[in-house]
Amino acid sequence: MAPKRTTKNAGNGAGPQDETGGTVSKLINRRAFLGSAVALGGAALAGAPGTAGASPNLEGWPDSFGMLTDLTACVGCRSCERACNEWNGLPAPEQPFDEPGVFDEARRPTSRAYTVVNRYDGPADGGGPVYRKIQCNHCNEPACATACPAHAYFKTPEGAVKYDADLCFGCRYCMTACPFGVPAYSYESAFEPEIVKCTFCHDRVKEGRIPACAEACPAGALTFGKRSDLIKLARRRIESQPERYLDHIYGEREVGGTSWMYLSGVPFGDLGFPTDLPNYPLIENTKGFLSAVPTVLVVWPALFGMCYSALKRREEVAGEEQKKENDLG
């Protein structure tokens, strides 16, 4: 049985890699060695986390699945929303799925809808509006799982980031940690509230089926497959139609890579995508600090305790000697 937690898989057996993708052992030279030694030494002295480049590149689970969302193909029919609602047995929406008025305001996934489609203005030179489907992106190294103190989140080998409601105690750190603002909370459940988000139809995928939204999409906007195949497919699309696509597969590298990836003809920032995300997993931002916590909590008390004991003992001895002298005197 493969390990459940993605963090245990982070190294994936691969050696550390430099920015060009070659292994360090092959390309190392004196200057690089000295440079990294100085950098590491500086980081150790400052107590700062190591830089992203110093950590192994994350490849994610081999053969995991992904979804390629082609935002240039989406027509905003919301068939995906309807299919998701039906497959997951979610409550009926307040407005029907063919109600165009829902596009008037930007929505986000809720406990009643794992996915929503929002409308954005298209390019100034015409071509109509652009639609963006939002759901959990199923990160290769999920920040929600990192933040969860109860280990209620785990990344499956199939690609889905799943959530175990039995382990959750409702701290909602995951909602804060998610760079895409995806996990929702069922506030309406007074006694057993839980986190709600897209499951990447893990149940269907395990049966060999494709996610309900992808099956429903009539326009070819959602393509389900092996993540590695989808990256190649996305590159072919960009190469064959450079006038249609930006040369950027969103999610290929963002926060260490996500299972859901996107192609667009307009800048992702114009569609509400966060564009300030690093290309390394967000855990890198806190790893240095978190690994210092045991040191601070265990070594420092022991060290200072010893100093305190030694000083106290010296004072006691000095006090006793003083007392003896006084008694003699």
Add this chain to the structure above:
Amino acid sequence: MKSMTLVSFLAGGALLLAMTAVPPTPASELGGPDTIELNQIEGSYQPVIFDHRRHAAEFAGSCGDCHHQHRGYEKLSCKRCHAIDKAQFKESVVRSFRPCGNCHGDYDPATPDVPGLKVAFHEVCFSCHKGMGDLGKTPAGCEQQCHTRK
């Protein structure tokens, strides 16, 4: 000298005219179906009755305008879609397209570059119809030319 230029110009023009004047054989004369009932979105919509004869005769220059293997970048082998038989090669090529559904059936994640039938149909229709009214741009477009709600 001047007349030579004129003659060669006229000859070239005539050649060009001869090349472009030969019309491709209309698909309607090649044994294609007259209408095709598309019923992939059963449930929400009435079936679409696609007028193949009219599209072939009036809109498409050749079969390859819609039947994608001739559009350029997809490199499929001939026999993926035609029953290639030496004796009946021409007959086979023009009269016996395999139905689209033979390759575009249910979507298979192992071949993500081969869309399922529903997506394949939409992509082909959109290649001309996108931008006619709201078609292919907003949900309102779905019902403008093709789909009738049940």
